[in-house]
Amino acid sequence: MKLGDVSVAFVELMRLAMSRLGHDATPMLQQFQLDDLKLASPDARISIPRFMRLGHACIEVSDKPWLGLEMGRQTKAPHLGLAGLLAMSAPNVRISCQALATYELLSSFNARGRSQFKLEQGCGVASFYSVSPYNAYNLFVVDSVLCGWYHFLQWVTGRTDLVKRIEFEFSAPSYVDEYQGYFQCPVHFEATRNAVVLHEWALEIPSLHACASTYEALRRSAERELEHVRLGLSYRETVARAIGPLLDGNTPTLEQVAHRLNTAPWTLRRRLSAEGHSFQEVLNTTRRDLAVSYVRDTTLTLGEIAFLLGFGSATAFQRAFKRWTGEAPGRFREEKRRSYISTASSTSSS
Template identity: 60%
Template sequence: MKLGDISVSYVEILRKAMLALDSNPQLTLQQFGLTDVTMASPDARISIPRFMRLGFASIQFSQKPWLGLEMGLQTSATNLGIAGLMALSAPDLSTACKSICHYELLSSYNARGQSAFYISDGYGVAQFYSISPYNSFNLFVADSVLSGWYHLAKWLTGRDDCIEAMCFEFDEPEYSAAYREYFDCDVRFSQPYNAVIIKPEALSYPVVHGCASTYELLKRQADADLEKVRMGLNFSEKVARVITPLLNGSTPTLDRVAEQLNMAPWTVRRKLVDEGVTFQQVLNNTRRDLAISYVKDTAFTLGEIAYLLGFGSPTAFQRAFKRWTGIAPGSYLQKD
């Protein structure tokens, strides 16, 4: 299992942000093999680890650690693909937010989870999944997504009074003063989750360019595309996708996975047997594939990887990794 990939439209956002910060992105993009032809392809994707390395390289080149915040400012509805176009034609802000989160999978897949929009105590919550532990390679990702949602909400409605607060899961970074320049609302760090909190009254604000017929047309196409993505997965792959975000700090049980799939545990077990595998095999294979990706493609420590995969200690993880690959994690990295 790979960590995920995203549309190259997100690279376009990064390119625009670099230019806005008076940094030429061309050399960095060339180093990562991102040509104009690739950037113009509707089917081109970039792996999440590669995108994180691109962002890190861009921050080093520009010397602007708040690059992600600027990426949010430069995000337009069209950068989000059909989900963004749906938001642009939605009747109100609540529907726009639901569209962006629900159809996120059409332009972005992350094994760690999926964004969600829901109502809590009357407030709208646009929540971006956790990508902890945070480091220099992924802080900009959370910055860019939440900043993008914030500025899109203002642009879609033509109003500045939509957002109650911006919540960030990570501790206050060294460049925290920049957040006050990008957000005209309460900014909170060390929160339980990453989220944009929308005021209750703002949920019904009309979208300036809303069009009911266009929205329904786009929704019809988006639903069909989403079904194709999901139908392309066999059942064990669907189970693996459910297992992955549940791994953080614990080992997910069959009962918990079945609940996420809205199925009885025995049904999940039977469907897996029909494909010639058991739940434990899917769990072990998911852990193995993610372990290899984390070791090869990220800067996480062994302790962090152990936690992300639900192991009780780094030692337990190292034993499992050696059992899976025949060599220790450090040796595996040197091998490649």
């Protein structure tokens, strides 16, 4: 299992933000082998680790660590794909937010979690999952998503007073003063989640672009696309996707995974058996694949990866990783990074 991927529409958004900040992103796109033909493909995706490395490269070149905030300010419906167009034509803010969360999978997939929209003491809360701890590679992603939702709702309604507060899990970054220029509401750092919290009264504010017939046509299309994605998954893959978000600090049980899939434990076991798999096998394979992705594609420490995958200690994780791959995780990471640097250098010089 990979960590996830996103539509190349988000790369287009990054290029637009770089332009607004006075920089040309073309050299970075070329380095990452992203040409206009690929960016024009409706089915093209970029892995989350590669997207984070691209964003980091753009930040280093521009010296603008608040790149994600600018991406958020430039976010419009087309950048969010079918979910964005559906949210734009929705009758009000509540249904717009529900559409963004419900159909997020059509433009992005994160193996460890997904965005959610729920009511909390009358207020609407749109929350975004991101792997912590935070660093130069993923801060901009959270900035872009929360700032994107904030400005998208402004654009959809023409209102600047809908949001009660913005919550970030990470500590105030070095560019904290920049947030004042992007948000006209309180911004809280070191929160328990990444979220946009809407005023209770804001939920029924109508969209300036509401159109009942267009909304219904887009909703039907989005449902078909979502069903197509689901039907394309084997039951083993469905179970693996349910396991991912449950791994933080714990090893999920069969009962917990069955509950997440809204099915009985015996049904889950029977359906896996029909495909020739067992729950323990799927659990072990999911942990192994995520472990390889974390070690290869992120800067997380081995202790942090061990926690994210439900191991009791870094030592236990290292033993398991060597059993899975034949190499210690530190050596595996170093070899993959040398290979990546060598490939990037040859690409940029050709």
